[in-house]
Amino acid sequence: MTLLLVALGGATGASLRFLTDRWVQARHDTGFPWGTLVVNAVGSLVLGFLAGAALFGASVPVLQTALGIGLCGALTTFSTFGYESVRLLTGGQRLFGLLNVVGSVLVGLGSGVLGVVLAASIWH
Template identity: 35%
Template sequence: MTAVELFAVALAGGVGAVVRFVVDGLIRDHVRASYPVGTTVINVTGSFLLGLITALAVGAALSDDWRLIIGTGFLGGYTTFSTASFETVRLTQTGRYAAALANGLGMLVASVAAAALGYYLGSLSGS
């Protein structure tokens, strides 16, 4: 990896983190819930986009450099497994076991399904 690629991934990661912060704030402003809706939306949409980016890269519609910058950098900064894990523990600690299960397992299932859908749709561009 060149210094320019490293800088681009780092910059994209910072932008992704800022976008995550803004999207989460917008969701919190519009959806009043004790369930972490923002983190769920962010992780599922990020997984979808990563699936799409991966399929485009595999099909040579997107260069490996852009896959790295967008997938590792931007989407790595945008998605947040650590926050999801923390929120699952917090829900468990407050006795909200069904919400914790929905957050932990439900987000995992939804994220994998979204990634598969993104990959499928991205692979259609190579057909």
């Protein structure tokens, strides 16, 4: 059952990642990887919320497995973030590369904290 939950969440997350990235990038005519930033921020928010729910006693293992491991694992992408950062830094867009590295880390951490805070406002 666990494998099925991870697989279903992963298939959903990968599909959402692809569609979201294409949708966001189509609206921004820059070399900056906005789509990757958005999916990583959303995934960090969801994972922070799930972690916060567990922290405050509202743990739902089925949802944590399907959404936390499956959906967020496939939705978010450290490898693409790394690749895009290196591509920008070595491709003459150093400012975008630096902004991507710093911005992604700050947005990811902020989104995760916001998720925990939202969970705390519900269950604490």
